[in-house]
Amino acid sequence: MKEPAAGVRADPLRPEKARIIRIQPLPQGFKLFQVRFDDEQLNWEFDFKPGQFLMLSVIGVGEAPFAIASPPSRQGLLELCIHRAGRVTTALHRLKENAVIGIRGPYGNGYPIEAMQKSDVLLLAEGLYANALRPLLWYILDTRKDFGQVTLVMAVDSLPDLPLHDEFLSLLDREDITCRVCPSPAQAGAGAPSLIERVIAELRPQKVVGQNTYAVMAGEADHFPPLWDHLLQRGISKDKILFSLHRKMRCGIGKCGHCSIGYKHTCLDGPIFSYWDAQNLPEVI
Amino acid sequence: MDGFRFASSHANARLMAKDDRNRLLELLGSFGDLCGPVGMPGGAHRYQPVRKPSEIAPDCLRTLLPPKKILYPPTDELLEFTADGGFRTKEEATPGRRILFGLHPCDIHAVITLDQVFSGRYDEPRYFARRQRTAIVGTDCWPDEQCFCHSTKTDFVDKGFDLFLTDLGEQYFVRIGTAFGDDIVRAAGDLFRPVEPAAIDLYKERTNRRHAAFSHSVEMIDLPQIFELDYDSQIWENLGSKCFSCGSCSAVCPTCYCYDVFDQVNLDGRTGSRFRTWDSCLTNSFARVADGRNFRQERATRIKLRYYHKQIAFVEQYGRPSCVGCGRCIVACPAEISVIDVLNAIFREKVVR
Numbered sequence: 001m002k003e004p005a006a007g008v009r010a011d012p013l014r015p016e017k018a019r020i021i022r023i024q025p026l027p028q029g030f031k032l033f034q035v036r037f038d039d040e041q042l043n044w045e046f047d048f049k050p051g052q053f054l055m056l057s058v059i060g061v062g063e064a065p066f067a068i069a070s071p072p073s074r075q076g077l078l079e080l081c082i083h084r085a086g087r088v089t090t091a092l093h094r095l096k097e098n099a100v101i102g103i104r105g106p107y108g109n110g111y112p113i114e115a116m117q118k119s120d121v122l123l124l125a126e127g128l129y130a131n132a133l134r135p136l137l138w139y140i141l142d143t144r145k146d147f148g149q150v151t152l153v154m155a156v157d158s159l160p161d162l163p164l165h166d167e168f169l170s171l172l173d174r175e176d177i178t179c180r181v182c183p184s185p186a187q188a189g190a191g192a193p194s195l196i197e198r199v200i201a202e203l204r205p206q207k208v209v210g211q212n213t214y215a216v217m218a219g220e221a222d223h224f225p226p227l228w229d230h231l232l233q234r235g236i237s238k239d240k241i242l243f244s245l246h247r248k249m250r251c252g253i254g255k256c257g258h259c260s261i262g263y264k265h266t267c268l269d270g271p272i273f274s275y276w277d278a279q280n281l282p283e284v285i
Numbered sequence: 286m287d288g289f290r291f292a293s294s295h296a297n298a299r300l301m302a303k304d305d306r307n308r309l310l311e312l313l314g315s316f317g318d319l320c321g322p323v324g325m326p327g328g329a330h331r332y333q334p335v336r337k338p339s340e341i342a343p344d345c346l347r348t349l350l351p352p353k354k355i356l357y358p359p360t361d362e363l364l365e366f367t368a369d370g371g372f373r374t375k376e377e378a379t380p381g382r383r384i385l386f387g388l389h390p391c392d393i394h395a396v397i398t399l400d401q402v403f404s405g406r407y408d409e410p411r412y413f414a415r416r417q418r419t420a421i422v423g424t425d426c427w428p429d430e431q432c433f434c435h436s437t438k439t440d441f442v443d444k445g446f447d448l449f450l451t452d453l454g455e456q457y458f459v460r461i462g463t464a465f466g467d468d469i470v471r472a473a474g475d476l477f478r479p480v481e482p483a484a485i486d487l488y489k490e491r492t493n494r495r496h497a498a499f500s501h502s503v504e505m506i507d508l509p510q511i512f513e514l515d516y517d518s519q520i521w522e523n524l525g526s527k528c529f530s531c532g533s534c535s536a537v538c539p540t541c542y543c544y545d546v547f548d549q550v551n552l553d554g555r556t557g558s559r560f561r562t563w564d565s566c567l568t569n570s571f572a573r574v575a576d577g578r579n580f581r582q583e584r585a586t587r588i589k590l591r592y593y594h595k596q597i598a599f600v601e602q603y604g605r606p607s608c609v610g611c612g613r614c615i616v617a618c619p620a621e622i623s624v625i626d627v628l629n630a631i632f633r634e635k636v637v638r
């Protein structure tokens with residue numbers, strides 16, 4: 001027989017009881033949920049890195065993974081920016097403030113914030129994906145002195161349709177970040193530059209110190225390659241080009257097998273990958 | 286402790302007359318709930334709990350489903366929930382001890398693999414609650430044409446069992462692997478005898494003959510490297526066009542562990558449970574996500590994943606492939622896809638692009 005381990009094993013699959021505190025409807029089928037654990041102590045103990053995710057249960061419906069949209073520098077309350085997609089997210093969008101939910105986590109690797117300190121950071125976003133940068137963006141701004149130059153470049157088709165667009169617009173007035181929101185293309189339809197092409201065009205005149213820069217991109221992974229090429233030309237190393245890769249997830253803890261890419265589990269080894277990691281993974285894109 | 290020595294160098298081995306097999310099974314039954322291979326009409330065997338030790342078919346080579354189904358049931362209740370109270374871990378009702386009889390070396394290696402999978406950064410407490418009260422009594426076997434455990438280096442065990450029985454014809458050579466195995470031996474009265482030198486010769490001879498009895502040899506050493514190089518091989522397309530995506534190969538595999546999760550609400554509408562069920566990476570829905578995108582729409586990419594995960598990803602993660610060469614997936618596949626043929630084809634084929 002196998003020797004029993006000392007003590008009781010905690011159950012990593014058991015969600016903690018939590019509550020929706022506030023719901024803010026956003027454009028494009030998104031809602032911003034503010035949630036808190038019922039156990040007050042947990043709200044202060046829940047420690048995470050920007051880029052990590054949690055598993056949220058709508059009781060009686062099911063569980064799904066969501067990135068934590070607020071930065072760890074703002075403790076006591078978690079924010080989630082959630083798009084209505086299928087069963088779980090539709091049920092979640094129907095819930096009212098004060099509804100009980102389940103939360104477990106945090107999971108995944110998150111951005112390598114220790115390694116990124118003292119470096120310049122380029123944040124690059126394509127359309128609605130800009131939300132994915134939110135926890136890192138605010139973490140950097142909240143601990144601003146730890147980082148070098150910070151530049152945000154995002155391309156959107158219509159700014160009012162961007163969830164949390166006013167928050168992004170507020171950055172234009174700040175002096176500690178260079179924020180470029182690419183305007184809509186002059187001509188629409190066929191032949192118009194894609195969002196990624198517009199990010200690249202806007203990035204071209206920016207000063208980039210290759211060796212000391214991290215580039216963090218948010219967008220549709222299939223669209224990344226031209227941007228990768230551009231970043232490599234600017235002298236950024238492959239292990240400093242970061243993005244998150246999402247796969248179906250059932251457990252978040254490396255057991256259910258659903259989230260694998262090649263030999264990695266995106267729930268343990270990701271969701272944040274560097275270009276260097278990803279180029280050595282089969283079947284990424 | 287100066288000069289202290291154990292009485293015999295064979296303290297961890299015994300002999301037992303084969304005729305006493307039922308006495309052994311009775312004895313094992315007194316230590317816990319006995320599980321073993323049971324014959325079914327038509328000649329197949331099922332691994333299951335038994336009421337009477339005599340139900341066990343001790344010479345069975347291969348059960349349809351592996352013993353993993355006892356440690357990791359096909360459907361498992363994970364949690365109970367209430368609408369306003371949150372979630373509670375579901376504990377198994379009967380915390381008795383289980384004795385798993387008749388696991389072959391490949392099966393024992395598979396259990397060791399599951400132990401690794403369910404531990405790591407996060408432990409799976411339901412699996413280990415069962416595992417910690419499970420004893421394993423292994424038996425050796427004689428390979429048929431679907432077995433290739435000598436290629437996967439899982440044809441022999443030196444750990445992972447409480448007792449292990451090797452068939453020497455008239456008698457069993459019994460190895461004792463744990464103190465609990467030793468408890469059983471000491472409770473057995475005259476069932477076991479000390480090992481005599483002639484039996485050791487027989488044991489060696491049996492081991493050599495068995496080793497020579499495998500009809501297949503699969504090259505496994507350079508497999509990871511060849512797999513990487515041959516990632517886009519035509520073989521996967523060919524397999525993809527044969528495979529029915531039925532998922533049988535995953536269900537019967539002693540080391541496949543992927544699962545899906547679903548919630549069920551009770552009739553009161555306020556309480557319910559979360560369950561997990563075995564899943565298979567070969568099914569179309571395995572990697573499909575909310576917007577209808579499927580990361581592995583093509584059958585060929587799914588079957589490739591299965592091989593890639595079992596033969597390569599595992600080496601990366603745990604130092605050996607997860608395939609233990611039991612041959613169950615070969616027997617179960619309605620498309621007659623054989624892991625032996627696939628691996629050999631990957632080695633032999635010229636790279637076609």
Ligand SMILES: Cc1cc2nc3c(=O)[nH]c(=O)nc-3n(C[C@H](O)[C@H](O)[C@H](O)COP(=O)(O)OP(=O)(O)OC[C@H]3O[C@@H](n4cnc5c(N)ncnc54)[C@H](O)[C@@H]3O)c2cc1C
Binds near residue numbers: 063064082271574575
């Ligand atoms: C690491 C990670 C972070 C995420 N962060 C966010 C976020 O911040 N905001 C947001 O709106 N969405 C996010 N998603 C996507 C979100 O998990 C899916 O939209 C959600 O699972 C859909 O569930 P559903 O039941 O509504 O849809 P259904 O289609 O009914 O879902 C079926 C199941 O498939 C899985 N699934 C479906 N779609 C996806 C998907 N796109 N990605 C992963 N799994 C999926 C889920 O396990 C889900 O339970 C994230 C996904 C991952 C992997």
Ligand code: SF4
Binds near residue numbers: 537538607
């Ligand atoms: S892949 Fe096939 S031969 Fe290998 S362990 Fe699984 S069922 Fe047995």
Ligand code: SF4
Binds near residue numbers: 533
């Ligand atoms: S058992 Fe055969 S047909 Fe069924 S999924 Fe596996 S390889 Fe495909």
Ligand code: FES
Binds near residue numbers: 248249253259265266
């Ligand atoms: S989500 Fe289950 S293994 Fe990653």
